[in-house]
Amino acid sequence: xxxxxxxxxxxxxxxxxxxxxxxxxxxxxxxxxxxxxxxxxxxxxxxxxxxxxxxxxxxxxxxxxxxxxxxxxxxxxxxxxxxxxxxxxxxxxxx
Amino acid sequence: xxxxxxxxxxxxxxxxxxxxxxxxxxxxxxxxxxxxxxxxxxxxxxxxxxxxxxxxxxxxxxxxxxxxxxxxxxxxxxxxxxxxxxxxxxxxxxxxxxxxxxxxxxxxxxxxxxxxxxxxxxxxxxxxxxxxxxxxxxxxxxxxxxxxxxxxxxxxxxxxxxxxxxxxxxxxxxxxxxxxxxxxxxxxxxxxxxxxxxxxxxxxxxxxxxxxxxxxxxxxxxxxxxxxxxxxxxxxxxxxxxxxxxxxxxxxxxxxxxxxxxxxxxxxxxxxxxxxxxxxxxxxxxxxxxxxxxxxxxxxxxxxxxxxxxxxxxxxxxxxxxxxxxxxxxxxxxxxxxxxxxxxxxxxxxxxxxxxxxxxxxxxxxxxxxxxxxxxxxxxxxxxxxxxxxxxxxxxxxxxxxxxxxxxxxxxxxxxxxxxxxxxxxxxxxxxxxxxxxxxxxxxxxxxxxxxxxxxxxxxxxxxxxxxxxxxxxxxxxxxxxxxxxxxxxxxxx
Numbered sequence: 406x407x408x409x410x411x412x413x414x415x416x417x418x419x420x421x422x423x424x425x426x427x428x429x430x431x432x433x434x435x436x437x438x439x440x441x442x443x444x445x446x447x448x449x450x451x452x453x454x455x456x457x458x459x460x461x462x463x464x465x466x467x468x469x470x471x472x473x474x475x476x477x478x479x480x481x482x483x484x485x486x487x488x489x490x491x492x493x494x495x496x497x498x499x500x
Numbered sequence: 501x502x503x504x505x506x507x508x509x510x511x512x513x514x515x516x517x518x519x520x521x522x523x524x525x526x527x528x529x530x531x532x533x534x535x536x537x538x539x540x541x542x543x544x545x546x547x548x549x550x551x552x553x554x555x556x557x558x559x560x561x562x563x564x565x566x567x568x569x570x571x572x573x574x575x576x577x578x579x580x581x582x583x584x585x586x587x588x589x590x591x592x593x594x595x596x597x598x599x600x601x602x603x604x605x606x607x608x609x610x611x612x613x614x615x616x617x618x619x620x621x622x623x624x625x626x627x628x629x630x631x632x633x634x635x636x637x638x639x640x641x642x643x644x645x646x647x648x649x650x651x652x653x654x655x656x657x658x659x660x661x662x663x664x665x666x667x668x669x670x671x672x673x674x675x676x677x678x679x680x681x682x683x684x685x686x687x688x689x690x691x692x693x694x695x696x697x698x699x700x701x702x703x704x705x706x707x708x709x710x711x712x713x714x715x716x717x718x719x720x721x722x723x724x725x726x727x728x729x730x731x732x733x734x735x736x737x738x739x740x741x742x743x744x745x746x747x748x749x750x751x752x753x754x755x756x757x758x759x760x761x762x763x764x765x766x767x768x769x770x771x772x773x774x775x776x777x778x779x780x781x782x783x784x785x786x787x788x789x790x791x792x793x794x795x796x797x798x799x800x801x802x803x804x805x806x807x808x809x810x811x812x813x814x815x816x817x818x819x820x821x822x823x824x825x826x827x828x829x830x831x832x833x834x835x836x837x838x839x840x841x842x843x844x845x846x847x848x849x850x851x852x853x854x855x856x857x858x859x860x861x862x863x864x865x866x867x868x869x870x871x872x873x874x875x876x877x878x879x880x881x882x883x884x885x886x887x888x889x890x891x892x893x894x895x896x897x898x899x900x901x902x903x904x905x906x907x908x909x910x911x912x913x914x915x916x917x918x919x920x921x922x923x924x925x926x927x928x929x930x931x932x933x934x935x936x937x938x939x940x941x942x943x944x945x946x947x948x949x950x951x952x953x954x955x956x957x958x959x960x961x962x963x964x965x966x967x968x969x970x971x972x973x974x975x976x977x978x979x980x981x982x983x984x985x986x987x988x989x990x991x992x993x994x
Contacts, residue, residue, distance in 0.1 A: 408867065412867070413863070416863050416866045416867045416870065417863060419866050419870060420822060420850075420862050420863055420866040421826075421829070421843065421846040421847050421850055422847060422850045422851050422854065422859055422862065422863070423847035423848055423850070423851035424851065424859075432859075432860070432863065435860060435920065435921055436860065436863060436864055436867070438920055438921070438922050439814060439860070439864050439921060439922060440864070440867075442810070442811055442814065442922055442925075443811050443814055443815055443868075443877060443881075445808065445811050446808060446811050446812065446815070446877075446880050446881060446884055447880070448808075449805070449808055449880075449883075449884050449887065451880060451883035451884060451887070454883040454884075454886050454887060455883070455886060456879045456882030456883045456885075456886065457882050457883070457885045457886040457889060458713070458882070459713065459743065460699050460713070460889060460936075460937060460938025460963075461698075461699055461700045461743070461745060461938060461963070463700075463743075463745065465742060466739070466742055466746075468739065477601070480601040481601065481832075483599070483601060484597075484598055484599065484601075484832070484833035484834070485831070485832055485833060486830060486831070486833075486834075486835070486836035487836070493831050493832055495831055495842055495845070496838070496839065496840070496841050496842050496844075496845055497841070498841070498842050
């Protein structure tokens with residue numbers, strides 16, 4: 406299979422990355438090449454093989470459900486492009 | 501006084517203990533060397549004043565007799581490790597100016613043991629690359645030059661700045677992260693040693709995430725013993741990383757100098773692939789002979805799914821990256837490009853903030869995870885990953901450690917292998933399988949190519965058996981006696 410220009414547009418929209426028409430065209434070629442390589446996996450028989458999630462067999466550790474952190478809004482906001490009154494500021498989302 | 505930048509970490513620690521020189525002198529020598537080697541572009545951010553302050557504190561500890569494992573040793577920190585209050589960029593425009601409000605566990609462990617930080621080392625953007633040519637802060641130049649042409653060479657990637665700094669003697673050691681070969685491949689290209697420990701050995705807390713089921717931190721340095729010392733400091737259980745493994749950290753440096761008599765060394769036939777430089781095949785055979793001479797037994801093994809590791813990687817790593825990099829939205833940190841509305845702001849920010857390779861990987865990852873393709877690509881790749889892992893487990897029934905080349909070629913010139921992404925990806929064919937399986941892997945400098953460039957061999961160990969890897973590494977190192985220096989240093993010495 407190949408990734409045509411419309412598919413690139415759709416995926417770029419899902420990934421929230423703006424692409425120009427010229428970029429979309431180049432990406433279509435590059436991503437198709439990568440996909441072609443990936444499709445060699447179809448040669449492998451994986452019947453009955455459980456997909457792997459973690460290379461290390463371990464139980465997900467649990468900790469006590471209590472607050473261990475917090476009270477540092479200034480530190481959290483220090484890197485924000487824009488903030489006010491303890492909040493992150495974004496463009497208006499409700500009309 | 502002798503040139504302090506030529507010492508190994510081990511030698512420097514002995515000198516510091518004997519008060520032959522001070523930590524301040526050692527750090528100053530490296531700062532001076534780093535200033536003279538700025539053209540290599542190893543550091544994104546230099547932290548010389550911090551290093552001076554840390555070195556002074558280190559000298560105080562030596563005076564009091566409370567010095568730690570790496571006290572006074574100047575290192576480079578890959579700019580993927582968050583360092584509190586110090587710019588951490590992941591070599592991306594999207595994180596330019598980002599000053600983390602916390603410290604990564606691995607870097608905190610190194611400071612606990614007294615290391616000093618010279619700077620944040622350059623890398624491929626978000627650690628995605630094999631040549632350090634995707635950094636938003638410029639290419640890193642390999643301190644080695646070919647005998648046959650004058651073109652600057654890549655240091656490998658993603659940890660090109662770390663490896664070039666150690667090879668150019670402007671840092672004694674450096675941290676790295678390895679997702680598909682980012683410690684081992686640059687180590688091979690720059691003629692130094694580097695180890696990716698078992699997945700779960702080092703905490704991932706505070707490391708800018710790329711592919712979380714693969715990312716693992718490790719050191720790069722000039723000898724196996726130096727790597728052992730650094731890993732001892734970096735490794736350990738951390739409740740802040742749920743995939744960090746709770747088991748004691750061995751004293752890795754004790755493995756150095758132990759006999760390999762009777763040890764079974766596996767040689768996987770699938771690593772003889774077309775397109776491998778014949779000099780590298782010869783070097784591999786030399787490595788096998790070194791092991792025989794040291795009394796080890798050579799065993800032929802098979803890892804039948806090796807040839808699918810690269811394809812598996814280019815599904816799983818991009819899938820995880822597309823998810824991890826969703827956080828860069830121009831709201832809470834990093835770059836923001838204002839748009840007409842929130843979605844427009846996201847799209848413009850990410851279009852401008854990410855470089856080409858990062859975008860390619862996010863897009864391919866988004867594609868393989870999208871509705872209708874999830875089973876065909878993502879789950880398929882996860883099943884093949886299981887088979888790759890099983891191959892290693894089967895091989896380790898017959899041997900204790902595997903010996904392979906690290907990379908199919910020596911370092912190439914900047915600009916080569918750029919025509920299409922797949923050619924570049926082939927650089928990682930020998931390093932990716934162990935990443936997919938979570939096994940420890942180490943690259944060692946063993947010889948020079950006919951054009952005078954370093955070539956490396958790779959050792960792959962059983963899960964959490966870094967000790968055997970170090971033991972074997974030291975034996976090869978002694979037999980290989982790799983003493984060649986990069987041309988950048990030879991001309992200075994002359």
